Amino acid sequence: MDPRTSAQDMMQCDLCETAVVQMHCDTCLVNLCKACVGEHFSADLSKPHKIVHFKNKNKSTLIHPRCTSHEEETCKMFCTHCDVPICTICLASDQHLGHKRARILEIRDKKRDKLVKEQTELKEKIYPNYQVIATDVQNRMSQLEKEYGDLSTAITKHGEDWHREIDKLVKKLKAEVDEMKNTQLQNLQKHLDEINKTMSDIKDEINSVDSVLESTDISSLFSVPSTLDRYTNLPRKITVSIPKFTPKKLQADQLFSLKTISLKSDEHDDSMKTTQKSLEAGSSPPVKQLLDEPETVTTIDTGYTGTFNGLYNVACLSDEEIWTRGNSNTMNLYSINQGSLLKSIRTKSGKTPGDIAVSKSGDLVYTHHWDRTVNIVKKEKIEELIRLQNWKPRGVCSTFSDDLLVTMESDDDKQSKVVRYSGSTEKQTIQFDDKGKPLYSSGLFNTYYITENRNLDICVSDSGANAVVVVNQAGKLRFGYTGHTPAPKNKPFSPRVITTDSQSHILTADCNNECVHIIDQDGQFLRYIDCGLSNPWVLCVDTNDNLFVAHGNRQVKKIKYLQ
Incomplete structure (x- = not known):
């Protein structure tokens, strides 16, 4: 049996063909016994023979790729222009002339x-x-x-x-x-x-x-x-x-x-x-406690200036971006971290918008009481969603089920109500209590801001009644909140923009007392937040429960109030 081809016999030295293989020459790729190593060295002194133990031969020998153009040659260089290994013949030819080349081991290392x-x-x-x-x-x-x-x-x-x-x-x-x-x-x-x-x-x-x-x-x-x-x-x-x-x-x-x-x-x-019944707001969030001392995280300068071009609405697009609007026909998107203006949208009518909100799909929604419309901005194009007859829209919010809730008042300023819309289709009207009395006040200069809580309650800040009015999803009155005493400035409760957080807290800006009221979902007072702003008017909460508060001047304050 040939000892070099039989797996059952011990491999023998390529030189003497009798002794068992113990060593290997990586340079010549021959197997040697220890006695023949010296003879192998002396047979060709022109080569730098690398002798290793036979069991380590595969670990020490780098197998260079064969040249695709010259099959007998191995590639020691690499053409970075052609992105292929090349041999010495390729290197000397015109094929890669002027190309940037490198040692193949360098390319291998990278x-x-x-x-x-x-x-x-x-x-x-x-x-x-x-x-x-x-x-x-x-x-x-x-x-x-x-x-x-x-x-x-x-x-x-x-x-x-x-x-x-x-x-x-x-x-x-x-x-x-x-x-x-x-x-x-x-x-x-x-x-x-x-x-x-x-x-x-x-x-x-x-x-x-x-x-x-x-x-x-x-x-x-x-x-x-x-x-x-x-x-x-x-x-x-x-x-x-x-x-x-x-x-x-x-x-x-x-x-x-x-x-x-x-x-x-x-x-x-x-x-x-998974069902066609009415949507629940979501699973129970982690419990967070109110901080003893709320912290101002950052202040954003929006550039709004003066009494007649102050800041009157904010709406969080994400934890990094916030929509704002002043007393002009422009709504601006700002970077929260950088404080820089990202984009501006002009109203379709060229007049000042009313309230603004962000839909579940991230589109900007705004009301326009001048032409009685509710509009949505998709890919920077304004689409009219709703056009009212004999009613003027005021506040707007997007719900967990992606409906829109709109507060509105009659043209003669003698009635007010909340209407739920799915797209442009009216689904629900909320106007009277069980005894047929109006749930909301009426008046020419009243404001009616609106939001939905996690338990699907509908919360409205009614400036004419100096109250927060909360009804359940079916429109049944749950409670009215008329402030807490003692108030920070000992002035009457004057609610403006309203919002909620992950804990089902209801937050509303009180411009008279220059603070934010926090109440629980059942109307129990929890605490005030001194936002350090004169006449705070607008606010919103992002997904991490950071509060953004603003008022008539150019500043928006980001406040951390939950642990």
């Missing part, structure tokens, strides 16, 4: 360094982030199971308090709950499967790059594409809302109601609705 850097980011940053998100989704699923269990228990307990004729309704509602739960779990499981698949792909990429990094084959380095950009955009964080069970002592077919559920990602326009 490529290797890049792969090592990307490998490190995949291992230490991206993959761990995926792990955290996957764990979060699993925890949410566990919490979902618990909360849906509690919900089913509450429905069953309430059903036992009624007569047999409602048993069928109870079963129906529980089936709806199970359907909602299964739908949400399926969506979350799908999201988790996608995350796990991506994590598996990342591990495969890591293992693949590990193999290449351990290989001495330079060609394999050039064949590895960069995949880092594919994974740098982390999966969206899913927010799950739980339906709210509301028992009602009414007719048998109205004993129960379920507010809807929704599964929303952090990105715009990515809401996955």
Whole structure:
């Protein structure tokens, strides 16, 4: 049996062909026994023979790529212009004349360094982030199971308090709950499967790059594409809302109601609705406590000046950008961090807008009482959404279900009301209480700012009544807030712009007492915020519960008031 071709025999020295191989010449690529090493050196003194132990021969020998133009030659250089390895014959030819060239080992080192850097980011940053998100989704699923269990228990307990004729309704509602739960779990499981698949792909990429990094084959380095950009955009964080069970002592077919559920990602326009019932605002947020001393984080100079061109509205587009409007026909978008003007939008009519708001899809919405319209700005083009007859729009806000709530007053200034719109379609009118009395005051110079709370209550600041009027989603009066004593300036409560935060707090600017009132969702006073501004008029809250307060001059203050 030939000892050099048989895997069952020990390999023998290429020189003496009798002794067992122990050494290897990397220069000549021959196997040697120890006794023949000296003879191999003396046979050709013109070469710098590199003798290594036979078991280390593959680890010490770099395998240079073969030239694609000259198959017998190996490539020691690299043409950066053509992005190909080249041999000495190519180097001497006119093919790469004038091109920038480099040693192939230098190019290999750069490529290797890049792969090592990307490998490190995949291992230490991206993959761990995926792990955290996957764990979060699993925890949410566990919490979902618990909360849906509690919900089913509450429905069953309430059903036992009624007569047999409602048993069928109870079963129906529980089936709806199970359907909602299964739908949400399926969506979350799908999201988790996608995350796990991506994590598996990342591990495969890591293992693949590990193999290449351990290989001495330079060609394999050039064949590895960069995949880092594919994974740098982390999966969206899913927010799950739980339906709210509301028992009602009414007719048998109205004993129960379920507010809807929704599964929303952090990105715009990515809401996955699981039922056609009315939307709940979202899952319960983390509990935050009020700071003992609110902190002014930054002050933004908007450039508005003077009594007649002061700052009269602000609306957060994001945590980094804020819309403003003064007493002119222009609405301006500012960078919060840089304090710089990003863009300006002129009203379609050329006259001063009323209130401004930002829709769920991030579009600017503004009212215009001069021509009785509500308008939306999409891609810097103004579209008329609503045109009223005999009524003038005042305040506007966007709801969690992407409806618009608009406060308005009659042309003769003797009536006021709130109307809900889906697009341009009127869905609901809120004007009177259970006794037929007006919920809101009326008057020529009254202001009616509006917002929706997380529990879907509708909150209006009514300057004519010096009150905050809060109704539930159905338009039933819940409470009215008329201020707290002692007031900072001992003056009457004078509410202006109103907003809410993640804790369902209701915040309204009080221009008389130069402060902001914070009350809970049931109308209980919590505290004042001294915003340090004269005659504060407008405010808004971003997604991180930072408060932005402004008044007639050019400044907008960003205030942290929650832990």
